[in-house]
Amino acid sequence: xxxxxxxxxxxxxxxxxxxxxxxxxxxxxxxxxxxxxxxxxxxxxxxxxxxxxxxxxxxxxxxxxxxxxxxxxxxxxxxxxxxxxxxxxxxxxxxxxxxxxxxxxxxxxxxxxxxxxxxxxxxxxxxxxxxxxxxxxxxxxxxxxxxxxxxxxxxxxxxxxxxxxxxxxxxxxxxxxxxxxxxxxxxxxxxxxxxxxxxxxxxxxxxxxxxxxxxxxxxxxxxxxxxxxxxxxxxxxxxxxxxxxxxxxxxxxxxxxxxxxxxxxxxxxxxxxxxxxxxxxxxxxxxxxxxxxxxxxxxxxxxxxxxxxxxxxxxxxxxxxxxxxxxxxxxxxxxxxxxxxxxxxxxxxxxxxxxxxxxxxxxxxxxxxxx
Numbered sequence: 001x002x003x004x005x006x007x008x009x010x011x012x013x014x015x016x017x018x019x020x021x022x023x024x025x026x027x028x029x030x031x032x033x034x035x036x037x038x039x040x041x042x043x044x045x046x047x048x049x050x051x052x053x054x055x056x057x058x059x060x061x062x063x064x065x066x067x068x069x070x071x072x073x074x075x076x077x078x079x080x081x082x083x084x085x086x087x088x089x090x091x092x093x094x095x096x097x098x099x100x101x102x103x104x105x106x107x108x109x110x111x112x113x114x115x116x117x118x119x120x121x122x123x124x125x126x127x128x129x130x131x132x133x134x135x136x137x138x139x140x141x142x143x144x145x146x147x148x149x150x151x152x153x154x155x156x157x158x159x160x161x162x163x164x165x166x167x168x169x170x171x172x173x174x175x176x177x178x179x180x181x182x183x184x185x186x187x188x189x190x191x192x193x194x195x196x197x198x199x200x201x202x203x204x205x206x207x208x209x210x211x212x213x214x215x216x217x218x219x220x221x222x223x224x225x226x227x228x229x230x231x232x233x234x235x236x237x238x239x240x241x242x243x244x245x246x247x248x249x250x251x252x253x254x255x256x257x258x259x260x261x262x263x264x265x266x267x268x269x270x271x272x273x274x275x276x277x278x279x280x281x282x283x284x285x286x287x288x289x290x291x292x293x294x295x296x297x298x299x300x301x302x303x304x305x306x307x308x309x310x311x312x313x314x315x316x317x318x319x320x321x322x323x324x325x326x327x328x329x330x331x332x333x334x335x336x337x338x339x340x341x342x343x344x345x346x347x348x349x350x351x352x353x354x355x356x357x358x359x360x361x362x363x364x365x366x367x368x369x370x371x
Contacts, residue, residue, distance in 0.1 A: 005170070008243045014250040018173050021257035022210055028264050029213030037271070037293040038264055039213055041350050046217035047084035050198045053223050056080050060351055061297070068297040069338055080116045084195055087111040091203045092214060100164040100179075100204055102126075102157040105188070105196060112192050112199075121190035126153045131187060145237060147187035156186045164204065172208045176201055177249035184233055198222065215260050220354065221252035259354045266349050267293060274326065284309070288317045289326075296343035296350065298327070 007015070041064070048060050058077035066078050087108045098104050110124030122128070127150055134144025148156055160182050168175060183197040198219050205211045222229045225248075232248045235241040274289045284307060291306055292298060303314035318341055321327045327341040 005174070005242060005246075007174070007246070011243045011247050011250070014247045014254070015171055015173060018250040018254040018257070019171070021254040021261075022173070022205075022216070024261050025215055025257040026210060026212055028261050029211065029215050036213070037290060038215065038267055040294045041296070042215050042217055042260065042263075043085055043088050044081070045350065046198075046202070046219050047081045047088065049217060049223040050195050050219035051077070051081045051084055053198075053219065053226055053229075054194055061347070064295050064347075065297045065340060068295055068302050068340065069299055070302075076116060083112050083114055083116055084199065086114075087196075088199055088202070088214070091199065092206065095203060095207050099161070100200065100207060101161045102154070102188075105157075105183075105200070108199065109189050109192055109196055112195060117191075126150070126157075126188050127190045129190075131190065133187070145185075145234060147185065153186065153188050157188055160186065168208075172205070172210055173250060173253060174246055176204050177246045179204060180249065181233060181236055181245055185237060215264065216253070216256055217260065218252050218256045220259070221256050224354070225252075255354065263349055267346065270345060270349070277324070283317060283320065285317050285320050288314075288321060292321075292327075292343040292346055296346040297330075298341050298343070299338045301338060 044063055044067070045060060048058060048063055051058065056077045058075065058081045062075065063078055063081045066075070066082065090111050091104065091108050094104055094107065098107075106124045106126070113121065113123035130140070130146065130149055132138055132140055132143035132146055135142045140146050160179065163175070163182075164179055170178075180197050180201055183200060184193060187193045189196070201218055202211065202214050202216055205216065206214060228248060232241070232245045236245045271289065271293055275286060278286045278289065287307055288298070288303055291303060298318065300311050300315040300318060303309075303318060304311045307314065318327060322329065322341065326343060326345070328344055330340050330342045332339055
């Protein structure tokens with residue numbers, strides 16, 4: 001890692017845009033009423049996108065449906081996404097007493113790899129053999145990149161953690177871009193490095209105080225631009241193209257911050273509309289509405305368990321919302337034969353594609369670092 005970084009004007013411009021967009025997202029997290037209602041679907045969007053980068057095929061609807069009844073319907077792809085969310089939860093809880101570190105990343109790796117493909121690849125432990133990225137023959141001769149060998153990993157991760165926790169000598173977003181690049185380049189585990197490195201982005205921004213609520217799902221942009229994402233990381237390794245990588249990372253943060261704010265505003269407006277239409281209703285239907293903003297898929301059983309009411313009482317509330325056309329019965333899914341309902345307006349906001357933007361390149365401004 002370089003000890004000084006010459007940031008081009010285009011990088012500085014990208015940093016300004018990312019800072020502004022992330023600031024708006026942070027404000028939404030502080031001032032939206034009940035931002036916690038949106039955290040779970042946003043985290044699930046992040047988990048789905050990050051896992052899809054690695055080849056997992058689970059959709060947002062499949063994961064949300066499985067979460068609605070607390071199982072994975074025997075789907076290994078869904079379990080991988082659920083593990084990502086569980087690792088995310090674990091990381092957020094541990095930040096109060098454990099900094100970004102090898103210990104934390106190993107804990108998260110253990111959660112991420114629990115009971116899924118790759119569980120035989122030393123979950124929670126550093127790899128003890130070489131890995132050959134991009135090699136069709138699993139050999140150094142045909143590899144696109146060979147990460148550092150196993151004996152180097154503890155020292156490299158210690159240096160990485162020191163950089164993560166030192167008083168910032170660079171803008172936090174630039175530091176975060178470097179941390180992600182370096183983690184992916186060290187590649188400390190046998191499997192799951194990409195997902196862990198992307199999960200770390202939000203944890204680092206939370207720890208540094210830039211995100212009061214974990215509403216950023218940057219992996220969605222990285223999935224959209226998967227080839228550019230891999231190429232930019234590799235270009236740093238091969239040709240030292242650090243500015244281009246930082247620009248790409250900052251563009252991702254800006255784009256997804258803006259997207260998250262827009263979705264949150266639409267979700268909040270829709271929730272306010274639903275609540276206004278239920279004004280004067282003495283039932284607990286308004287509580288079911290709040291459950292739908294946490295997960296737009298619901299069953300009578302899940303509503304019964306969450307609200308502490310009978311299954312028939314939960315079904316009556318669901319039918320009330322169905323008559324208002326806020327819920328649509330989508331049929332029986334899974335082994336248990338449970339009937340699901342979907343809040344289609346809420347899910348459409350969560351699942352719609354992001355609007356795209358463009359980028360740019362230029363002269364230098366030097367900032368100092370000490371990774």
